[in-house]
Amino acid sequence: MPQADQPTGTPLTDDELRTLDAHWRAANYLAAGQIYLMSNPLLTEPLRPGHIKPRLLGHWGTSPGLNLVYTHLNRVITARGLDAVCIWGPGHGGPSVLANSWLEGSYSETYPDVTRDAQGMAELFRQFSFPGGVPSHVAPEVPGSIHEGGELGYSLAHAYGAAFDHPELLVACVIGDGEAETGPLAASWHSNKFLDPVHDGAVLPILHLNGYKIANPTVLARLPEPELDALLRGYGHEPIHVAGDDPHQVHRALAAAFDEALDRIALLQRTAREEGVPERPHWPMIVLRTPKGWTGPAEVDGVQVEGTWRAHQVPLAGVRENPEHLRQLEAWLKSYRPEELFDADGRPSADVLACVPPGRRRLGATPYANGGLLVRDLPIPDLDGFAVPVDKPGATLHEPTRVLGGLLEQIMKDTAARRDFRLVGPDETASNRLEAVFDASGKAWQARILPVDEHLDRHGRVMEILSEHLCQGWLEGYLLTGRHGLFSCYEAFVHIVDSMVNQHIKWLKTSRRLTWRAPVASLNYLLTSHVWRQDHNGFSHQDPGFVDHVLNKSPEVVRVYLPPDANTLLSVADHALRSRDYVNVIVAGKQPCFDWLSMDQARVHCARGAGIWEWAGTENGGEPDVVLACAGDVPTQEVLAAAQLLRRHLPQLAVRVVNVVDMTRLLPHEEHPHGMTDFEYDGLFTADKPVIFAYHGYPWLIHRLAYRRDGHRNLHVRGYKEAGTTTTPFDMVVRNDLDRYRLVMDVIDRVPGLAVRAAGVRQQMADVRTRHEAWIREHGTDLPEVADWTWAS
Numbered sequence: 001m002p003q004a005d006q007p008t009g010t011p012l013t014d015d016e017l018r019t020l021d022a023h024w025r026a027a028n029y030l031a032a033g034q035i036y037l038m039s040n041p042l043l044t045e046p047l048r049p050g051h052i053k054p055r056l057l058g059h060w061g062t063s064p065g066l067n068l069v070y071t072h073l074n075r076v077i078t079a080r081g082l083d084a085v086c087i088w089g090p091g092h093g094g095p096s097v098l099a100n101s102w103l104e105g106s107y108s109e110t111y112p113d114v115t116r117d118a119q120g121m122a123e124l125f126r127q128f129s130f131p132g133g134v135p136s137h138v139a140p141e142v143p144g145s146i147h148e149g150g151e152l153g154y155s156l157a158h159a160y161g162a163a164f165d166h167p168e169l170l171v172a173c174v175i176g177d178g179e180a181e182t183g184p185l186a187a188s189w190h191s192n193k194f195l196d197p198v199h200d201g202a203v204l205p206i207l208h209l210n211g212y213k214i215a216n217p218t219v220l221a222r223l224p225e226p227e228l229d230a231l232l233r234g235y236g237h238e239p240i241h242v243a244g245d246d247p248h249q250v251h252r253a254l255a256a257a258f259d260e261a262l263d264r265i266a267l268l269q270r271t272a273r274e275e276g277v278p279e280r281p282h283w284p285m286i287v288l289r290t291p292k293g294w295t296g297p298a299e300v301d302g303v304q305v306e307g308t309w310r311a312h313q314v315p316l317a318g319v320r321e322n323p324e325h326l327r328q329l330e331a332w333l334k335s336y337r338p339e340e341l342f343d344a345d346g347r348p349s350a351d352v353l354a355c356v357p358p359g360r361r362r363l364g365a366t367p368y369a370n371g372g373l374l375v376r377d378l379p380i381p382d383l384d385g386f387a388v389p390v391d392k393p394g395a396t397l398h399e400p401t402r403v404l405g406g407l408l409e410q411i412m413k414d415t416a417a418r419r420d421f422r423l424v425g426p427d428e429t430a431s432n433r434l435e436a437v438f439d440a441s442g443k444a445w446q447a448r449i450l451p452v453d454e455h456l457d458r459h460g461r462v463m464e465i466l467s468e469h470l471c472q473g474w475l476e477g478y479l480l481t482g483r484h485g486l487f488s489c490y491e492a493f494v495h496i497v498d499s500m501v502n503q504h505i506k507w508l509k510t511s512r513r514l515t516w517r518a519p520v521a522s523l524n525y526l527l528t529s530h531v532w533r534q535d536h537n538g539f540s541h542q543d544p545g546f547v548d549h550v551l552n553k554s555p556e557v558v559r560v561y562l563p564p565d566a567n568t569l570l571s572v573a574d575h576a577l578r579s580r581d582y583v584n585v586i587v588a589g590k591q592p593c594f595d596w597l598s599m600d601q602a603r604v605h606c607a608r609g610a611g612i613w614e615w616a617g618t619e620n621g622g623e624p625d626v627v628l629a630c631a632g633d634v635p636t637q638e639v640l641a642a643a644q645l646l647r648r649h650l651p652q653l654a655v656r657v658v659n660v661v662d663m664t665r666l667l668p669h670e671e672h673p674h675g676m677t678d679f680e681y682d683g684l685f686t687a688d689k690p691v692i693f694a695y696h697g698y699p700w701l702i703h704r705l706a707y708r709r710d711g712h713r714n715l716h717v718r719g720y721k722e723a724g725t726t727t728t729p730f731d732m733v734v735r736n737d738l739d740r741y742r743l744v745m746d747v748i749d750r751v752p753g754l755a756v757r758a759a760g761v762r763q764q765m766a767d768v769r770t771r772h773e774a775w776i777r778e779h780g781t782d783l784p785e786v787a788d789w790t791w792a793s
Contacts, residue, residue: 001251002059002211006241006259006634007240007253007254007256007257007259007511008256008260010255011252011254011255011256011654012165012252012255012256012260013675014658015254016075016355017248017251017252018467019352019354019355020071020072020075020249020251020355021247021251021560022340022341022349022351022352023063023074023103023279023351023352023353023354023355023356024067024068024247024251024355025073025099025336025337025341025457026065026099026103026336026341026342026352026386027070027096027103028063028064028067028072028099028295028317028331029336029338029341029662030095030098030124030357030371031060031095031096031098031099031334032063032064032068032095032096032101032296033121034053034098034099034128034129035053035056035057035060035125035127035128035129035314035331036053036056036093036125036128036329036330036333037051037052037053037122037125038051038052038053038125038126039051039122039125039126039550040635041118041121041122041125041346042118042121042338042342042346043330043333043338044428045329045734047326047329048326049319049320050247051132051320051577052270052319052320052326052329053126054320055129055316056065056167056314056317056319057129057136058092058094058095058128058129058136058270058313058314059091059092059093059094059095059136059137059295059313060095060311060312060313060314060315061210061212061292061293061309061311061312061313062090062091062092062093062096062208062210062292062767063093063095063096063105063174064290064293064294064296064385065090065174065208065210065288065294066088066090066093066096066174066294066693067100067249068096068254068288068290069086069172069206069288070086070096070097070313070443071100071174071261071355072251072254072255072258072365073086073258073363074104074201074355074356074357074363075258075355075409075478076106076118076258076259076262076685077289077357077361077362077363078355078356078357078358079675080262081361081367081382082170082262082361082362083167083168083169083170083364083366083367084169084170084172084361084366085144085146085158085162085169085170085171085172085173085363085368085369085699086144086171086172086173086174086363087146087147087155087158087159087162087171087173087174088138088149088155088174089143089147089154089156089173089174089175089179089185089447090149090174090175090176090178090179090208091137091149091150091176091179091693092136092137092149092150093137093138093149093174093309094128094134094135094136094137094139094142094149095128095238096133096137096144097138097144097145097364098124098128098142099124099196100328100364101142101362101363101364102114102116102120102121102124102552103348103352103353103356104356104357104362104363104364104365105356106141106143106144106355106362106363106364106365107364107413108120108142109708110143110364110516114127114447116347116348116543117345117346117347118345118346119346119550120346120372120655121342121346123373128329128505133391135149136149137149137150138461139510140507140510140511140517141510141514142364143364143365143369143516144164144362144363144364144366144369144683145363145369146480146481148200148503148506148507149158149498150503151500151503152176152178152179152182152186153179153183153184153185153469154185154186154188154469154472154473154476154500154503155174155179155185155188156175156185156188156189156191156203156473157173157184157278157470157472157474157477158206158473158476158477158480158718159171159172159173159203159205159477160188160191160192160195160203160473160474160477161192161474161475161476161477161479161481161615162201162368162477162478162480163195163200163201163203163477164194164195164196164200164201164265164422164474164477164478164483165199165204165420165461165478165483166200166201166272166368166481166568167198167199167200167201167269168201169201169202169206169368169481170201170204170262171201171202171203171205171208171526172204173203173204173205173206173218174206174208175205175206175207175208176208177208177210177211177213177218177219177220177221178212178213178214178218178243180207180219180220181219181220182484182530183290183469184469184470184473184500186368186465186466187236187469187470187642188469188470188473189224189232189236189237190235190236190465191203191323191470191474192235192236192237192280192281192283192589193236193254193280193445193446193447194444194445194446194463194465195281195283195446196444196446196458196459196756197268197269197271197272197281198272198273198420198458198459199459200511201533202265202268202269202283203283204261204262204265204284204285204701204784205237205284205285205286206285206286206288207220207285207286207287207288208288208290209287209288209289209290210289210290210291210292210293210294211291211292211307211308212308212309212311212312212777213309213312214309214313215309215335216309217309221289221659225241225350225417228287228288229241230340232287233268233282233700234283234761236280236283236387237282237283237284237285238264238283238285238436238592239284239285239286239287240257240260240261240284240285240286241286241287241289241663242257242286242288242289243255243287243288243289244289244290244309245290245294246290247295248567250290250616251264252566254286254288255477256288257286257288259776260284260630261284261285261286263644264281264283264706266495268281268283271576274638277706278458280447281424281446284726286684287742291306291307291309291311292306292307292308292309292312293305293306293311293312294306294307294336294338296311296332296419297315297316297328297621299598299775300315300325300328300474301314303513309352313330313367313520315331315670316328316329316728324508333429333734343742344363344556344675348366351510355667358620359530360758361624362613364623365453367482368481368482368517369480369481370516370517371479371481371482371520372482372517372519372520373482373512373518373614374481374482374581375420375482375483375484375518375520375521375580376418376420376421376517376520376603376766377414377578377600378411378420378484378577378578379411379415380407380411380422380574380577381387381407381410381411381414383407383567383570383571383574383599383603384444384599384733385410386403386406386407386410386570387403387446387570387598387599387602388403388566388567388594389598390567390595390597390598390599391603392637393594393595393596393597393613393615393616393791394594394595394640394791394792395791396592396791397592397593397594397595398565398592398595398596399433399565399566399590399591399592399593400563400565400566400588400589400590400633401432401433401434401526401528401569401588401589401590402433402434402436402590403567403569403570404434404566404570404573404588404732405433405434405435406436407434407570407573407574408423408437408442408486408549408612409436410433410438410440410725411577412437412440412441412461413415413440416440416441416483418483418619419461420482420483421483421484421485421486422462422463422474422478422483422484422485423437423461423462423463423466423485423486424462424463424464424471424474424475424485424486424487424488425463425471425487425488425489426464426465426466426467426468426489426493427464427465427466427731428445428464428488428489428490429464429527429591430643431529432488432490432526432529433526433528434488434563434592436569437462437470438454438455438462439476441457441460441461442455442456442457442459442460442462442464443455443456443457443460443462443463443464444457444458444459444461444463445457445460446501447486447761451707452636452722463701463738464602467613467753467776468489468493468494468496468497468769469496469497469500469707471487471498471694472487472500472501473585475487475523476500476504476523479520479522479523479685480520481509482520484521484577485521485523485524486524486525486526486577487523487524487525487526488525488526488528488595489525489526489527489528489529489687490528490541491528491529491530491543491544491546491587491698492529492531492534492540492541492542492543493525493541493606494525494527494546495543495545495549496545498546498549501549502552502553502594504523504583505553505554505583506554506760507558508557508581508582508583509554509556509557511581512556512557514612515600515673519580519581520577520580520581521580521582521651522576522577522579522580522582522584523582523584524576524584524586525546525584525585525586526576526583526585526586526588527546527581527586527587527588528588528590529541529587529590530544530587530588530589530696531543531544531697531720531724531732532589532633532634532696532729532732532733533589533591533634533729534615534724535589535726535727535728535729535731535732536726537726538724538725538726539724539725539726541618542720542724544696544697544698544719544720545625545697545698545700546585546586547560547585547587547696547697548664548697548698548701550583550585551663551664551701551705551758555582555664555667555671555672555673556673557581557582557583557663558582558583558585558586558664559576559579559583559584559585559662559674560584560587560631560662560663560664561576561585561586561606561661561662562583562587562631562632562660562661562663562664563586563588563606563661564589564593564596564632564633564659564661565593565594565595565596565636566593566603567595567596567597567599567601567602568596568602568661569588570599570602570606571599571602571603571606572586572606572661573586575606576757587632588633589633589634591729593633593637594790594791595636596613596636596640600681603739605659605661606661606662608658609660609661609664609674610658610660610661610662610665610666610676610684610686611658612656612684613657613658613659613741615658616640616643616657617654617655617656618643618645618646618647618651618653618655619654619655619656622654623654623686623689624654624655624656624686624689625647625653625654625689625690625751626653626654626656626689626691626692626747626750626751627654627655627656627685627686627689627692628642628643628655628656628657628743628747629657629658629659629660629685629690629691629693629694630657630658630659630660630661630691630694630695631660631661631663631693631694631695631696631702632694632695632696632697632730633696634686634696634733634738635692635694635695635696635718635719635738636659638733638739638740638743639657639694639740639743640657640692640736640742640791641740641789641791642694642740642741642747643655643657644791644792645740645741645744645765646744646747649744649758649761650754650758651766653747653751653754655747656686656767658684658685661786663701664673665707666681666702666706666708667705678709678710681706681709681711682709682710682711682741685709685711685715686714687709687711687727688710688711688714690714690716690747690751691714691715691716692716692743692746692747692748692750692791693715693716693717693718694719694738694743695717695718695719696719696720697718697719697720697721698719698720698721699717699718699719699721700717701714701719702719702793703717714750716746716750718736718737718738718743718746719736719738720738721736721737723735724736727776728776728780728781728782729772729782730772730782730786730787731772731776731782732775732782734765734769734772736772739769741766741768741769741771742765742769744762744765745762746759746764748761748762749766768783768785771783772786
């Protein structure tokens with residue numbers, strides 16, 4: 001077998017070499033021009049300081065390598081008739097991808113004002129990193145992109161997500177060597193153990209080693225080549241190495257490497273699809289080693305720039321003030337010989353366009369990078385077939401996520417042929433009571449399978465790996481290329497993807513204002529094994545703060561739901577799975593939970609988002625003395641238990657019970673589309689009565705959401721306050737003052753006139769809390785009146 005570092009593809013002809021080099025030089029010229037020029041795009045007159053942007057922003061160092069890959073992808077897409085998308089991993093590679101999409105015409109088709117001529121070139125240059133223009137990195141505004149250039153570490157996970165269930169698709173992924181040092185990227189190499197060669201597309205990783213990050217060398221670039229090769233082979237890849245700084249030599253070697261890699265991919269897919277060979281493929285990848293800032297200034301002010309970290313951003317920083325820098329910039333731009341690349345009107349020459357694919361095969365025009373064009377409605381069955389019967393509130397118990405599992409199983413079955421729905425999670429599908437899905441699809445797995453294993457399936461669409469980063473990245477890539485999914489996770493550990501969801505929310509917010517980007521299916525989280533039922537795993541597993549993190553983000557994108565029982569979970573999930581362009585966070589328990597609402601009632605309540613449970617209160621159509629509000633399954637149970645205690649001990653007290661499912665309803669209407677007007681809020685919570693709010697998470701979130709309301713001064717919130725340990729379930733709420741007895745005490749403390757009149761009742765509540773502490777230490781279980789509690793109106 002040929003050595004991996006000796007590409008064996010078909011040699012380039014002289015004509016192919018000439019046209020590839022012309023395209024690459026044109027892209028390099030356009031990339032550099034975007035960083036520097038405001039006018040004089042074709043250098044038809046001597047370069048002057050007035051032609052230069054006042055603020056030089058952008059990143060040159062990675063651009064020549066990205067341009068090289070784009071050029072060579074054009075060649076193989078055209079020659080082989082491929083459907084392809086590319087994930088551009090290196091941060092701030094915007095100049096390159098913008099340059100290439102402009103060259104191929106997809107940019108001008110998307111933005112007709114940026115024409116493919118001298119005038120459009122001037123606009124392309126001016127808008128880059130300029131007020132009112134486009135960012136310096138690959139962003140939603142860039143045609144052909146599904147990956148934000150600032151998302152270091154996520155490119156390869158996004159690439160695999162794009163390839164899953166797209167058997168005809170080639171997903172190239174350029175990985176920067178700085179990015180390759182991140183934890184998410186290091187884990188992403190294992191994604192090849194989940195790629196089904198029959199039903200999925202192919203991922204071609206291209207590890208671009210240019211040697212440096214912002215100010216330091218990169219680890220992988222400094223490894224001896226045999227050590228790097230062994231590392232990548234250990235990950236299950238067969239690397240093809242290309243290195244050099246002579247353009248013609250590198251063009252020939254890279255073309256051969258692409259041909260060899262794609263021939264291998266075609267053989268592996270054909271073997272799996274036609275011959276049914278079950279062994280896990282060892283997929284090819286390319287290791288491309290070129291100088292950082294290649295073809296740019298070799299030295300500036302007597303210091304080496306090309307091939308060093310100094311080429312990372314703007315190699316010539318003083319071109320407006322320093323005549324020598326201006327002279328060097330002009331020489332640099334002219335070294336690409338733009339007069340050969342563009343005609344007098346600024347249009348790309350025939351040689352430059354010779355390798356560009358036609359129509360939708362262009363990387364900037366592929367519908368796979370605008371997944372809303374491909375997405376189909378998810379077939380969600382009628383919820384009545386999965387709902388639990390509720391003749392009266394609190395008479396039965398179910399595990400909400402297990403009930404949801406039945407719905408997800410049917411969706412898996414109904415999408416079996418079209419393969420556009422996946423469930424991802426970090427090794428927790430069964431733990432989170434969703435194992436019914438295994439009757440419709442096993443767990444994706446391409447590595448060795450042992451007799452003791454359960455539910456592993458080489459063609460499965462349930463995906464488990466103990467890396468929240470990969471779950472998130474896979475699902476993002478899957479959704480952005482036109483499919484649907486759900487991410488199930490333990491609540492405490494979803495924080496691992498905080499920065500990833502940040503980027504996805506920003507992507508969606510930007511995409512929503514781009515009319516050419518069609519809406520994609522929402523990113524849906526199911527957070528379970530939550531804070532109040534992590535009593536057995538202890539303090540490390542108790543953190544409900546992901547909701548706070550998400551609600552800081554763009555209100556037009558984020559939604560947060562806390563369904564209190566099984567039927568409301570079904571209703572919320574139905575809504576989230578049908579939605580587009582949102583990030584939906586659903587927090588629901590997996591432990592047995594009382595059933596409060598019938599399916600019809602749940603639909604109405606969830607559509608309302610927040611409402612009065614008249615059957616639970618004692619206001620009897622009059623004005624309440626106090627409002628007991630709740631959000632979350634355990635807080636709801638504690639509020640209803642408190643309402644029951646108040647009914648028994650203070651029967652004259654008018655109590656209103658309000659349950660909140662949609663947390664964004666608490667925001668003012670002008671701040672969030674789901675927010676309540678002041679009139680609605682005051683009608684629900686009153687403007688002047690005490691409100692005792694039992695909340696699932698950190699209590700200050702409720703204050704932050706409602707601080708502008710007239711009744712905020714009367715609002716008292718109980719929630720999680722970092723008082724956790726390994727203990728009993730009820731002790732968790734006692735430790736955090738969320739328990740029913742504390743809530744009754746809060747009512748007595750805050751309703752005028754009760755402090756004296758109900759002092760005896762308050763003392764009884766405090767005594768039960770004291771007795772609770774002694775009981776659990778002796779028996780290790782909760783008090784019988786708590787453990788055996790049921791609702792009775």
